[in-house]
Each structure stands twice: as structure tokens, then as C-alpha cells.
Amino acid sequence: MSENRWAPPPVLLAVDLVILTLRDSRLHVLLVERGVEPYRGALALPGGFLNNPGESLEQAAHRELSEEAGLDAARLHLEQISAYGDPDRDPRGRIISVAYLAIAPGLPEPAPGTDAADAHWVPVEEILHRRLTLAFDHVDIIADGVERARVKLEHxxxxxxxxxxxxxxxxxxxxxxxxxxxxxxxxxxxxxxxxxxxxxxxxxxxxxxxxxxxxxxxxxGSRTLLNPPIVRPGRPETGEDS
Amino acid sequence: MSENRWAPPPVLLAVDLVILTLRDSRLHVLLVERGVEPYRGALALPGGFLNNPGESLEQAAHRELSEEAGLDAARLHLEQISAYGDPDRDPRGRIISVAYLAIAPGLPEPAPGTDAADAHWVPVEEILHRRLTLAFDHVDIIADGVERARVKLEHxxxxxxxxxxxxxxxxxxxxxxxxxxxxxxxxxxxxxxxxxxxxxxxxxxxxxxxxxxxxxxxxxGSRTLLNPPIVRPGRPETGEDS
DNA sequence: GCAAAAGTGTTCATCTTACACCCATGA
DNA sequence: TCATGGGTGTAAGATGAACACTTTTGC
Incomplete structure (x- = not known):
């Protein structure tokens, strides 16, 4: 940490959620339709600003999980993916987002009439392969979250x-x-x-x-680390160099 | 993201660096002696506040790398570890830290007379096993960074x-x-x-x-992903459940 | 020549893969 | 009894650990 005589510029901090589940044997992510600018009408990850002075990042993620997705936060996997802080990632200004990966057993379509009424399960494949346009850098965040899940399945x-x-x-x-x-x-x-x-x-x-x-x-079982691991079938070799 | 009529409380954002290298065949991390409160005199990770409105998190990490460690940022491995945001992790107030892992070939003891004069290479083992007391939650950050390096060596x-x-x-x-x-x-x-x-x-x-x-x-070589992987010798089995 | 570090060959145990086969159920 | 998905056996090939052995240097 550097000297503290000079005050660093404050930034806004948001928490976004990549909530994955299996529906009909396909991997889905929960997206919400944005009701406000910017990106009004576009699909985005559920999330929000850190708003309680005493809450940790993980607690904020749990709060958003119940507020925006109507999910009982208890008893469900939650881990941080990464922080995203490109200066121009949000047109409103300097907003750093900490993304969390949540994983839940198959869930019903979010009920209308709740806070989560404008939320929908979208197949991950449509986002990653068809490059569906989402708000902000949320496609990148989903890609990182899915990759994290892929790797962690093994070990x-x-x-x-x-x-x-x-x-x-x-x-x-x-x-x-x-x-x-x-x-x-x-x-x-x-x-x-x-x-x-x-x-x-x-x-x-x-x-x-x-x-x-x-x-x-x-x-x-009680074991969280797998050994031997469940190994993913080898992707094809792409020989380069010697 | 939630509605924007209400203004969320701003937070301060810091970037901390876990710089690893090999010295005398042992893994070392670069630590600096703090010159100011809090934790004055204690060892801490090099780092500082995000201070340039237009810089990304990664650019800030590169800047700290040259300012605090005197390292030519170019041509050295740098990746984000995680964001740390416990409300009481810093006694000065709500400060979120984004930690980066940097890896460099064996480097000399930082030269006196530079910005990095109060920096020292410390064996990682002393911190993790002897639980040397560091400032803030920096022991946890180092543990996460080292674990990241251990896992990534395989793949x-x-x-x-x-x-x-x-x-x-x-x-x-x-x-x-x-x-x-x-x-x-x-x-x-x-x-x-x-x-x-x-x-x-x-x-x-x-x-x-x-x-x-x-x-x-x-x-x-040009390949960054290893397959087959270089597998770590199996840790002993700890049989539980069935 | 000897010690030491680099590099090669070979063996044996283990793991992975492919697939034949048996088991338990609904219709 | 047939179709279907659950579950077991097993043999061939690939992989990994252990270690004997050869090569190339400095002294």
C-alpha cells in the first residue's frame, strides 16, 4: 500500500452472478432483462452494487442470489470467479465488478410476479458459440465462469x-x-x-x-478434492514446435 | 445491476502483488516493510491504490510492479488471483484489494536507494508454515497465490x-x-x-x-496448455466415507 | 580414472478404454 | 419376451515409477 496523504479516487463496486444449472441435460445460465439504461432491454447477469457497508463480497453475492434470482442461498455452491475492472467496461463510469459463480440443481423458470420475473434460463452454448450479445462484458464473465466449472469438475x-x-x-x-x-x-x-x-x-x-x-x-460424500481425478477426455493434439 | 436512482457507497480499491521467484532453489515472495500506519513496520505485499482514472486493474498491477519492485513489467507472467473484500480487512475503512500473481526468473535482492529499498525476498515456507505475521490478510493472499501457481504448473x-x-x-x-x-x-x-x-x-x-x-x-515453446499434463505426485489418500 | 551430472533403455505395476455380457424393470 | 437403462468382467493398450546403465564433462 502506498502513502495515505493523498486520497485515491473512489470507485463503485458491483457484484455479478453466473448462476449455472442443468435443464434438460443442457447447461444454462440465468440472465435478466435490463429495465434501465445502459443496455436497457438487453440480457445481463443478475447482480447489483455493494450497498451494505458491513457486508463482505460473498455476503453481497448471497444477497443478490436471493433478491434477483429468488434462490435460497444456503446449501448451494458459491465461489468467486474474478474481478473485472476495465475502465470502459461500464458507460456510467468507473465500476469494478466482482463476479461469482453459483451452481444449483435444476430449477424451474423464475416465477412471474417476483423480483426475478424478468429472469430467464439461457443455454450457455447459445451465448458462447452463437455469441449472443449481452450487456457489458458479461459474455467474457460467463466464459470465465464456465471454464472454471469445467476445470473444477475434474478435481x-x-x-x-x-x-x-x-x-x-x-x-x-x-x-x-x-x-x-x-x-x-x-x-x-x-x-x-x-x-x-x-x-x-x-x-x-x-x-x-x-x-x-x-x-x-x-x-x-465429505471429500471435496478428488483423487484420482475424473479426467476429461483429451482434446485433440495440436502439434507445434518440436 | 440494480436501479441507479440510489447512489451506492463508493469504496477504495487497491491492487496487491504476490511476486514469486526462485532463489537458491527455494520459492520466495517479495515483501515490503510498511513505513506508515496501519501495520507500520510489519511486512506486507507490495501494492497500492488504483490511482489513474483510465487504468485497468492489470495496468495498475504493472505500474506497481515497476514502482514498488523495480521490475520491468514486460515479458513476465501476470494474472489475477482474486478480489478480497472483507469489511474489516483494513482498519482504515472499506478497502477492496484485487491481488495479482507475478512470476519472475531469479532476481537480485532489491537495490537500496530505490523505491524498492525496503523490499525483501522471503521464503514462502516461512510465511505459510511458520505463519509469520504479515499486515492485513496478506498471508491468505499469498496462500491463494502459491496454490494457484502449484495447480497451474500441472496444466x-x-x-x-x-x-x-x-x-x-x-x-x-x-x-x-x-x-x-x-x-x-x-x-x-x-x-x-x-x-x-x-x-x-x-x-x-x-x-x-x-x-x-x-x-x-x-x-x-509456443504451447501454454500442457497435454499430457505434468502431474504432481499423489498426496496420500485420506480414506473417508465409503 | 573417478565423481558427478546429463541423458537413455527397460521393466513392472497401474490405469484407461473398449466392449462383451449379465441384471432388473415396464410394457 | 423384448426393449431399455443399470451394473460387472475383462483383455489390450497406454501411462507412470523405479532403476540399471551409458555419456560427457572437470579434476
Whole structure:
């Protein structure tokens, strides 16, 4: 920290949320339609300014989670992605945004009549591949959040945050497939996840499905770090140099 | 973002730097002795307030890097770690700090007489294991930065940022050993790093050492993402659950 | 020649992958 | 009994750890 005789210019600080969930086996992010300028009418991440003098960044994220998305903040994964501070990222002036990644089990379309009435689940693929235009730098923030989720699926028990408790191994597999955008062999996946000590724990009961043999039910284990990791199928080699 | 009729309270924004390097085969971080309250006389990370209205967070980090550490910002690894915003992290008031991780090849002790005269390289181990007392929440920030470096050594070419160009494979191995705190088999390491396409490229020449066969010299390749990864030796299993 | 560090070959255990096969259910 | 998804066995190939061994230097 430098000397404090000179007063540094204050900035505004916002918290934005990348809320991911699985709907119909596809990865979705929650976006809200902006009611005010700038970017009025455009889709944006839910979020808001840090407004309580005593609240931490994480507490602000929890508050926005319930205010803007109507989500019970308790019992849901929340972690910081990054801070975004380009001088021209917001036309209103110098606004630094701290983005958080939240992950929730499949949720219904936000109910009309609430604060979250103008919120919608949008497939991540539409934003990242079709480059749907969003407000501010929110496409970049979503890309960073999704990449974070992709990486953490390998080494942490993050995938269970996408599932209701209890869940089947097939449901867990759909999480990996949707987030990574790959197909996995169900037989090998079955053994692989069971081979990680502490990852998932059998509840003892089963669940009947539309057809086929009933699936055993599991809940998340106490272990948050996975070893051995659940490795992502290797992307194709792109040989360069020697 | 919420409505803008009500003005949110401004906060002060600081940028702090976790500058890592290898000295004598041990991981060190650069710390400065604080000349002003609070924490006068204590060791702290180099950093300062965001003071130029038009500068991005990353530009501010580069500026602090040259002002406080006397480092030519160009050509050195710099990435954001996280934002830290606990309400009571700074006794002066509400100050949010965005921390950056910088990695540099072995550098001399900062020269007296410069802005960086009160800066010192401190072994990371002393801070993390002996829990040396630092100003603010800087121990946590260093822990996060070191953990980031540890993880990224596996999947990215970050290790080359610790080395001068050109470097030997043994030097690269010392980076992995110091950051991970492990011993690696030189023969297997030798082949492993050469087996990752694009990671390191032979320059064609060699360097004589004090004794022993001269080592081939390499420079960083164009590939930043490593596959296959350089895997960290498995930490011991801690069996829980089933 | 000897010590030391660089670099190579080889073996054995383990992990991954692919896929044949069996199990339990609804229709 | 058939179709379907859940779950098990297993063999071939790839990977990784351990370590014997060769190469090239300074002394």
C-alpha cells in the first residue's frame, strides 16, 4: 500500500452472478432483462452494487442470489470467479465488478410476479458459440465462469452441486457431459466415480425410472478434492514446435 | 445491476502483488516493510491504490510492479488471483484489494536507494508454515497465490516463467520441486517434459556446469496448455466415507 | 580414472478404454 | 419376451515409477 496523504479516487463496486444449472441435460445460465439504461432491454447477469457497508463480497453475492434470482442461498455452491475492472467496461463510469459463480440443481423458470420475473434460463452454448450479445462484458464473465466449472469438475466434487440429493450416477454423468460438452461411456463412468474415495456415498435405496433397471441412489460424500481425478477426455493434439 | 436512482457507497480499491521467484532453489515472495500506519513496520505485499482514472486493474498491477519492485513489467507472467473484500480487512475503512500473481526468473535482492529499498525476498515456507505475521490478510493472499501457481504448473507452461531463457531441464525441475515441495526423479522428469509437444524447445546449444556433462539448453515453446499434463505426485489418500 | 551430472533403455505395476455380457424393470 | 437403462468382467493398450546403465564433462 502506498502513502495515505493523498486520497485515491473512489470507485463503485458491483457484484455479478453466473448462476449455472442443468435443464434438460443442457447447461444454462440465468440472465435478466435490463429495465434501465445502459443496455436497457438487453440480457445481463443478475447482480447489483455493494450497498451494505458491513457486508463482505460473498455476503453481497448471497444477497443478490436471493433478491434477483429468488434462490435460497444456503446449501448451494458459491465461489468467486474474478474481478473485472476495465475502465470502459461500464458507460456510467468507473465500476469494478466482482463476479461469482453459483451452481444449483435444476430449477424451474423464475416465477412471474417476483423480483426475478424478468429472469430467464439461457443455454450457455447459445451465448458462447452463437455469441449472443449481452450487456457489458458479461459474455467474457460467463466464459470465465464456465471454464472454471469445467476445470473444477475434474478435481473437485463440484458436479454434485448440480444434482438434487439423492442422485443417480447417470444424473451425475449428465452433468459432466453437459458441462464438458462430451459423451462418456456410462460403464466406465460408473466405476470411475465410485473409485474415488469419498466422492459419492450410496444411500442404500434405489429409484425406479420410466424403464430399465432401477438405479442406486447416492449423496455427495465429505471429500471435496478428488483423487484420482475424473479426467476429461483429451482434446485433440495440436502439434507445434518440436 | 440494480436501479441507479440510489447512489451506492463508493469504496477504495487497491491492487496487491504476490511476486514469486526462485532463489537458491527455494520459492520466495517479495515483501515490503510498511513505513506508515496501519501495520507500520510489519511486512506486507507490495501494492497500492488504483490511482489513474483510465487504468485497468492489470495496468495498475504493472505500474506497481515497476514502482514498488523495480521490475520491468514486460515479458513476465501476470494474472489475477482474486478480489478480497472483507469489511474489516483494513482498519482504515472499506478497502477492496484485487491481488495479482507475478512470476519472475531469479532476481537480485532489491537495490537500496530505490523505491524498492525496503523490499525483501522471503521464503514462502516461512510465511505459510511458520505463519509469520504479515499486515492485513496478506498471508491468505499469498496462500491463494502459491496454490494457484502449484495447480497451474500441472496444466500450463507456467514453470518456464520462473526460468531465464535459455534454461536447462534440471533448472525447470527445480522449479517444480520448489513450488510443489517434492523431489522428482530427474530421469523421468527429463522425458516427461520433453514428451509434452510445444512445452519446451531445444535451442541446439549446451551449457557447461561446475562438473558433469553439459546440459542441453531450451526455451519456452509456443504451447501454454500442457497435454499430457505434468502431474504432481499423489498426496496420500485420506480414506473417508465409503 | 573417478565423481558427478546429463541423458537413455527397460521393466513392472497401474490405469484407461473398449466392449462383451449379465441384471432388473415396464410394457 | 423384448426393449431399455443399470451394473460387472475383462483383455489390450497406454501411462507412470523405479532403476540399471551409458555419456560427457572437470579434476
Amino acid at each position: 473437485t466434487a463440484l458436479a454434485t452441486a448440480f444434482c438434487e440429493t439423492p442422485f443417480t450416477i447417470a444424473e451425475l454423468q449428465r452433468v459432466y457431459e453437459a458441462v464438458w460438452g462430451v459423451r462418456l461411456d456410462p460403464r466406465n463412468f460408473y466405476r470411475k466415480v465410485q473409485g474415488v474415495p469419498g466422492f459419492i456415498v450410496a444411500t442404500g435405496s434405489s429409484r425406479r425410472t420410466a424403464r430399465g433397471r432401477p438405479a442406486r441412489l447416492f449423496r455427495a | 500450463t507452461a507456467l514453470a518456464t516463467a520462473f526460468c531465464e531463457t535459455p534454461f536447462t531441464i534440471a533448472e525447470l525441475q527445480r522449479v517444480y520441486e520448489a513450488v510443489w515441495g517434492v523431489r522428482l526423479d530427474p530421469r523421468n522428469f527429463y522425458r516427461k517434459v520433453q514428451g509434452v509437444p510445444g512445452f519446451i524447445v531445444a535451442t541446439g546449444s549446451s551449457r557447461r556446469t561446475a562438473r558433469g556433462r553439459p546440459a542441453r539448453l531450451f526455451r519456452a
